[in-house]
Amino acid sequence: MARTVTGGGESGTAAVPERLLAEATRLFAERGYDRTSVQEIVEAAGVTKGALYHYFGSKDDLLHEIYGRVLRLQTERLDAIAARDTPVPERLAEAASDVVVTSIQNLDDTKIFFRSIHQLSPEKQKAVRAERRRYHEKFRSLIEEGQAAGHFRADLRPDLVVDFFFGSVHHLGTWYHADGPLSAHEVAGEFSDLLLHSVRRP
Amino acid sequence: MARTVTGGGESGTAAVPERLLAEATRLFAERGYDRTSVQEIVEAAGVTKGALYHYFGSKDDLLHEIYGRVLRLQTERLDAIAARDTPVPERLAEAASDVVVTSIQNLDDTKIFFRSIHQLSPEKQKAVRAERRRYHEKFRSLIEEGQAAGHFRADLRPDLVVDFFFGSVHHLGTWYHADGPLSAHEVAGEFSDLLLHSVRRP
Amino acid sequence: MARTVTGGGESGTAAVPERLLAEATRLFAERGYDRTSVQEIVEAAGVTKGALYHYFGSKDDLLHEIYGRVLRLQTERLDAIAARDTPVPERLAEAASDVVVTSIQNLDDTKIFFRSIHQLSPEKQKAVRAERRRYHEKFRSLIEEGQAAGHFRADLRPDLVVDFFFGSVHHLGTWYHADGPLSAHEVAGEFSDLLLHSVRRP
Amino acid sequence: MARTVTGGGESGTAAVPERLLAEATRLFAERGYDRTSVQEIVEAAGVTKGALYHYFGSKDDLLHEIYGRVLRLQTERLDAIAARDTPVPERLAEAASDVVVTSIQNLDDTKIFFRSIHQLSPEKQKAVRAERRRYHEKFRSLIEEGQAAGHFRADLRPDLVVDFFFGSVHHLGTWYHADGPLSAHEVAGEFSDLLLHSVRRP
DNA sequence: AATGAATGAGAGTTCATTCAT
DNA sequence: TATGAATGAACTCTCATTCAT
CATH class of the missing domain: 1.10.357.10 (Tetracycline Repressor, domain 2)
Incomplete structure (x- = not known):
């Protein structure tokens, strides 16, 4: 569903969807789903909102x-x-x-x-x-x-x-x-x- | 069950704070705290926001x-x-x-x-x-x-x-x-x- | 317009309208008219809102x-x-x-x-x-x-x-x-x- | 006078932040900061609140x-x-x-x-x-x-x-x-x- | 002379989502 | 593949004022 790495496997640069999921998991656990904004997730993952909505519908x-x-x-x-x-x-x-x-x-x-x-x-x-x-x-x-x-x-x-x-x-x-x-x-x-x-x- | 603070006294006309607490409890359980708006609570209790904030700080x-x-x-x-x-x-x-x-x-x-x-x-x-x-x-x-x-x-x-x-x-x-x-x-x-x-x- | 003292002249108990004006002056100067609430004025003067609206129209x-x-x-x-x-x-x-x-x-x-x-x-x-x-x-x-x-x-x-x-x-x-x-x-x-x-x- | 950030360019279609600042200046001078609502500012600038908060934190x-x-x-x-x-x-x-x-x-x-x-x-x-x-x-x-x-x-x-x-x-x-x-x-x-x-x- | 519960309108701010690029 | 400006609706909370008592 989502590719494993971008570019060619540089360390620390997991693919965008994985990074988004990982940061979302961390933030949802930390402060709850409703208290975590999409903005916070994309900031933590180092991308923009458009990228998130490119990979996830909502x-x-x-x-x-x-x-x-x-x-x-x-x-x-x-x-x-x-x-x-x-x-x-x-x-x-x-x-x-x-x-x-x-x-x-x-x-x-x-x-x-x-x-x-x-x-x-x-x-x-x-x-x-x-x-x-x-x-x-x-x-x-x-x-x-x-x-x-x-x-x-x-x-x-x-x-x-x-x-x-x-x-x-x-x-x-x-x-x-x-x-x-x-x-x-x-x-x-x-x-x-x-x-x-x-x-x-x- | 609920003390009657103002007027009333008949069942069904519990005091305002009691009514607010009862409706809030029901709604929080039903759809969660963050998903329940203050507006919904006061509507269910039949009062206005001002009344809620008269009795509860937040x-x-x-x-x-x-x-x-x-x-x-x-x-x-x-x-x-x-x-x-x-x-x-x-x-x-x-x-x-x-x-x-x-x-x-x-x-x-x-x-x-x-x-x-x-x-x-x-x-x-x-x-x-x-x-x-x-x-x-x-x-x-x-x-x-x-x-x-x-x-x-x-x-x-x-x-x-x-x-x-x-x-x-x-x-x-x-x-x-x-x-x-x-x-x-x-x-x-x-x-x-x-x-x-x-x-x-x- | 407003009597000078209440009761009979006890020290520190200026009449209510005077006390209200004095506290209002202090608060308006301190934080501005719009930022001072009627509630703050009456609390500072030690009376309730009804008292203020008894003496002042607004x-x-x-x-x-x-x-x-x-x-x-x-x-x-x-x-x-x-x-x-x-x-x-x-x-x-x-x-x-x-x-x-x-x-x-x-x-x-x-x-x-x-x-x-x-x-x-x-x-x-x-x-x-x-x-x-x-x-x-x-x-x-x-x-x-x-x-x-x-x-x-x-x-x-x-x-x-x-x-x-x-x-x-x-x-x-x-x-x-x-x-x-x-x-x-x-x-x-x-x-x-x-x-x-x-x-x-x- | 105002830099055009998006599209536009013709006079009268200044960039959104400039337009917001201009209208805010006018309104604050006219009726004071506290008496000017964010709603009034964005209406005068022809945008929505979201746009204002996109450019200005508060x-x-x-x-x-x-x-x-x-x-x-x-x-x-x-x-x-x-x-x-x-x-x-x-x-x-x-x-x-x-x-x-x-x-x-x-x-x-x-x-x-x-x-x-x-x-x-x-x-x-x-x-x-x-x-x-x-x-x-x-x-x-x-x-x-x-x-x-x-x-x-x-x-x-x-x-x-x-x-x-x-x-x-x-x-x-x-x-x-x-x-x-x-x-x-x-x-x-x-x-x-x-x-x-x-x-x-x- | 004074209370305080209650109103109702409106405040600033946040947010998920969309879309032209 | 990804941007980021912009939307529009909803949010919590505040407030001057009224009124039965």
Whole structure:
């Protein structure tokens, strides 16, 4: 969709659309979608408004692209983990751990995701929610599989468990700091552990 | 429910500031703080802008008032529960259940809280975060008490557990619907159960 | 027009209209008529808006009152000086000196006078300008008298001399400070001296 | 007179920023800075608000630009006159005469200068006052030079003389009318003559 | 004599977007 | 591929004034 470099690969001069997306991500996470002006984005990216509107149809489109990127990434990873040939509890633990790690590694996207979705146009919101639902359904089916196999408590509502866990994941952006005492993997380990303990048969 | 300051008195003619707060809450939850104009709020409340600015210093002040209300309510309830004379696991379960129920009963406030805090002025944001922190600390001390008493797993980081659980609570606004299949108490029961299972000694 | 004290003469409690005029004068001089709100005036005077509108028909009226006060004062003093039985050059010198002294003693009024006259309603502006013109004419007639008597240069246009001199007087408010190196009388002496030298026959 | 930035070129289609400055000058002089709305300015210039804010950061900026223009003009002219190789009294007379002529030729700027400086933001006010002070100092040094050379009375305070004279100059805007009986040069001649007589050794 | 809630009009400013070049 | 001038609508907030009490 957008070329990788301009000119011929000079260091530090990523292609214009990439630079725009990167700066938009940073600014949206920092001060919110509505509080970030198109002017600020283009200034940060070192181009003019015309350039932005050459590559993106609207400010809204930028946000949609950011969503697309993170959703694609997480869906791919979940698919890979779910398809493994290991016991369900292990796959659930890995899936949980993995989504925490990638959420932290892309903390700006995580922040934007759950703060700004309402600022997308209705149609785009619908598309994003549908993709998100598919992701949740894949995660939920791991829980259902574990219940069917007798690993997890049968009295739990799998959809509620998913909402419970992803609430925690989405919330990461509001408290996690890269320079805090915890590494991404430490948080991931503990969150995964809490989830497994909460669903496992005693 | 709302004090009648001027004339009136019949239901439906609540005092102007109360009406403004109620409509602002509804609109902020519905379309977000930045997407709600002062004009829309005063129209919904049936007054003019001048009236709003007679009672509130700024749009920002309205949001702050809304936060204050819900924080006061939840803090009071948590204090009451924590002070009970029952075993810690029971108190934690009740605190967890209660915060879910009141979050659902005030779902508009919950939605606003989670989404709009970044749109407060820096000073007000600081004040709100400080109050929120005190609330979390009180909740955390229940977990610490349970660990000390040998009820809960000692290897857990209490602060991480709090962030884990309140992520789930704050997230309620993004998926819960009053006309869905689950009552507030059903969700509360399951969330509380998940939390307790995740922290209890096996 | 307005009583002098309320209650019975307690110190520091001047009557409401006087207090309003005094605070309005101070504020208009400090930040200009348009930049001073009625709210600020009533707060400074320790009353409410209703009280102000009880005594004055409009914000405009306050300004008109302030003008009236200073015009009356200066007209009275000029009349007294002009009527004296001394040689014209002496009377002109005293009139010039006196208007400088009273302008400095009422520096707030002086500042307001030449900055805010355009903010009066057209009718009030007309009235004030007419009074001011009468004052200038009286001053001018001193110069004409001096020319007729052979004291002053006959080739000067008396009206231009008046505008020349009163420009200097009106300008006092922009540079004179009570805590500066010059007393009101020192400035008055020098201004008067400059005027007399500029008109006298060599 | 005004550079044509976009298209156009024919007289009457001056560039947008020039047109905005011209109309703003006219309107500020006519009804004062605070009483002139941005809406009125853009309507007079035949553009929209967006265009104004494309070129000027604020209404305040417009005023600052107007000040800058007139200060630059007068400073240049005074520098040229002061640098001449003629006797000091002649140079002072010419400087005085020149500032009167240019003040009358730019009477709108003169009116604005005198009345609206207090409505500039504090920082801009400081900048303008500093420039004005440099101008006054240059003028004052002419007087000091004349005193040192024995042309002017030694007992006069040069700074007071400057304030005396520039009061008269700034005041021109309040009484001079182009369609009145006096030409700019007639006024300039008389003002200059009055100044010289007031300072010269008898 | 005085209150203060409420009005309604208008203020300056911001902003996403368009389009001729 | 990219510019940047210009639009037009909407924004938050301020204010002098009124009026029932």
